[in-house]
Amino acid sequence: MASFVDRVVLHVSGGAGGHGCVSVKREKFKPLGGPDGGNGGDGGDVILRVDGQTTTLLDYHHAPHRHAGNGGPGMGDWRAGKTGETLVLSVPEGTVVKTKDGKVLADLVGMGAEYIAAAGGQGGLGNASLSSQKRKAPGFALLGTPGDERDIVLELKSIADIALVGFPSAGKSSLIAAMSAARPKIADYPFTTLIPNLGVVQAGDVRFTVADVPGLIEGASEGKGLGHHFLRHVERCAALVHVLDCAALETDRDPLGDLDVIEAELEKYEVDMSYAGADGDVVPLNQRPRLVALNKVDVPDGRDMAEFVRPELEKRGYRVFEVSAASHEGLRELGFAMAAIVAEARKAVETAPPRVAPPVVRPRSVNAKGGFTIRREERNLEPLFRVLGEKPVRWVQQTDFTNDEAVGYLADRLAKLGVEDQLFKAGAKPGDAVVIGEGDGVVFDWEPTMIGGAELLAASPRGSDIRIEEFSRPTRNEKREDHQKRKDARAAARAELEAERKAGIWTESVNYKHSRPTSGDDD
Numbered sequence: 227m228a229s230f231v232d233r234v235v236l237h238v239s240g241g242a243g244g245h246g247c248v249s250v251k252r253e254k255f256k257p258l259g260g261p262d263g264g265n266g267g268d269g270g271d272v273i274l275r276v277d278g279q280t281t282t283l284l285d286y287h288h289a290p291h292r293h294a295g296n297g298g299p300g301m302g303d304w305r306a307g308k309t310g311e312t313l314v315l316s317v318p319e320g321t322v323v324k325t326k327d328g329k330v331l332a333d334l335v336g337m338g339a340e341y342i343a344a345a346g347g348q349g350g351l352g353n354a355s356l357s358s359q360k361r362k363a364p365g366f367a368l369l370g371t372p373g374d375e376r377d378i379v380l381e382l383k384s385i386a387d388i389a390l391v392g393f394p395s396a397g398k399s400s401l402i403a404a405m406s407a408a409r410p411k412i413a414d415y416p417f418t419t420l421i422p423n424l425g426v427v428q429a430g431d432v433r434f435t436v437a438d439v440p441g442l443i444e445g446a447s448e449g450k451g452l453g454h455h456f457l458r459h460v461e462r463c464a465a466l467v468h469v470l471d472c473a474a475l476e477t478d479r480d481p482l483g484d485l486d487v488i489e490a491e492l493e494k495y496e497v498d499m500s501y502a503g504a505d506g507d508v509v510p511l512n513q514r515p516r517l518v519a520l521n522k523v524d525v526p527d528g529r530d531m532a533e534f535v536r537p538e539l540e541k542r543g544y545r546v547f548e549v550s551a552a553s554h555e556g557l558r559e560l561g562f563a564m565a566a567i568v569a570e571a572r573k574a575v576e577t578a579p580p581r582v583a584p585p586v587v588r589p590r591s592v593n594a595k596g597g598f599t600i601r602r603e604e605r606n607l608e609p610l611f612r613v614l615g616e617k618p619v620r621w622v623q624q625t626d627f628t629n630d631e632a633v634g635y636l637a638d639r640l641a642k643l644g645v646e647d648q649l650f651k652a653g654a655k656p657g658d659a660v661v662i663g664e665g666d667g668v669v670f671d672w673e674p675t676m677i678g679g680a681e682l683l684a685a686s687p688r689g690s691d692i693r694i695e696e697f698s699r700p701t702r703n704e705k706r707e708d709h710q711k712r713k714d715a716r717a718a719a720r721a722e723l724e725a726e727r728k729a730g731i732w733t734e735s736v737n738y739k740h741s742r743p744t745s746g747d748d749d
């Protein structure tokens with residue numbers, strides 16, 4: 227049986243929201259019928275969902291980049307863009323979703339359990355939705371925001387119901403081969419198995435999976451040998467079977483000693499408690515149901531050894547099976563005992579509701595009470611103020627910076643949220659750099675709306691927002707000054723000309739034509 231992929235890094239991105247539309251209704255005899263630009267559609271989510279048909283993460287190993295559908299753009303005549311298609315990724319039961327640095331995001335247990343791996347972006351509002359009493363015909367629309375983009379790790383602890391544990395060469399792989407159709411590699415040198423093999427066993431009407439965990443040795447729980455890496459596959463197994471070698475050649479080994487070593491390792495192995503539900507239902511490995519299989523009883527010495535240790539094992543409370551992977555002796559009984567435990571465990575799972583980790587906490591910690599925070603930084607010895615918060619960042623994403631009206635709308639929103647006030651309080655001065663969001667973001671030269679800006683904002687109708695004008699248009703005083711300067715320059719030029727004419731440099735007609743380049747501006 228092919229080895230199974232049990233850990234994969236998946237790059238998921240939600241669909242982008244569609245842009246809102248700017249459009250004006252046009253009808254016969256009614257050329258300006260008001261804004262009718264529709265909203266952009268939301269982007270689709272990427273959802274992980276447990277389904278019974280999927281047993282491995284192999285698909286994601288082959289194609290680790292997954293993207294949900296983008297939302298469609300809004301259109302004229304109030305038509306909304308289509309919603310982006312949700313992308314459902316099927317994952318096996320027991321898939322654990324983690325961040326790259328190991329934080330558990332979700333533990334998908336139960337058929338149909340879901341987790342939103344990447345949310346789609348928001349569709350932008352069209353100009354119809356943006357119109358209001360004050361802003362009757364917005365000449366802008368909001369852009370759709372990009373979907374979440376994340377790298378997540380999917381881990382499949384084990385899809386085996388039962389794990390076979392034991393020393394190297396105890397015969398675990400041989401037992402799987404004998405009890406199922408699996409054909410693992412079997413050899414008489416230790417650590418033959420490098421990746422757990424899975425076999426499907428049918429006992430009566432119960433079908434279950436068995437994994438052979440590569441040989442455990444003393445110190446496995448601390449990372450010795452290969453066992454440590456694989457003990458985590460055992461974490462989800464309903465039960466364990468100790469496979470004890472009754473015909474081991476090493477004289478310093480015996481089944482009871484082997485069992486003690488393995489038990490000690492199981493006890494030391496800390497099951498990842500982050501997988502526990504609210505009721506803390508992760509059972510330590512050494513408290514799970516365990517059976518003992520005394521293997522290799524086909525060998526005469528093995529039979530003697532098995533009979534010798536059986537009473538002691540039973541005294542310790544184990545159900546003991548004398549088996550031989552070679553002659554298949556005792557395998558039927560062992561199989562039925564396993565099946566009974568599996569059936570019991572399944573009944574418990576079925577009655578339990580689907581369980582997923584608590585909803586993901588997105589990094590919203592930067593959002594103070596007001597929905598944003600301001601951080602003072604320094605860049606090239608100049609102060610820089612960083613505005614952090616989900617809303618401001620989204621608003622910037624929604625802004626078409628080529629459209630002055632849209633920029634003004636952004637300024638309105640930021641001011642309303644109190645960003646301007648807080649910038650003042652943080653010590654920002656006009657002209658300081660302000661960045662919204664992490665990274666390079668969008669950098670503004672801060673042009674505060676002045677003292678009392680709030681009133682100005684409220685009073686000025688959109689479309690004649692003085693703050694935008696300030697960016698592009700000089701003030702009246704500046705204009706006057708400018709005008710005066712030009713007037714003076716012209717006067718000087720005329721005086722010079724006059725002097726030159728008197729000196730006889732130009733003929734009358736020519737100098738007139740060429741000496742009034744700015745006269746058109748004169749008023």
Ligand SMILES: Nc1nc2c(ncn2[C@@H]2O[C@H](COP(=O)(O)OP(=O)(O)OP(=O)(O)O)[C@@H](O)[C@H]2O)c(=O)[nH]1
Nearest residue numbers: 395396397398399400413414417418419441551552
């Ligand atoms: N006589 C006899 N030999 C067996 C029996 N089961 C396994 N063996 C032999 O023991 C050796 C090791 O068997 P494996 O099944 O590879 O052992 P393992 O426990 O999977 O070993 P690792 O993968 O190294 O942990 C092989 O040479 C097998 O043929 C048995 O019931 N009787």
Ligand SMILES: [Mg+2]
Nearest residue numbers: 398399418419
């Ligand atoms: Mg093996």
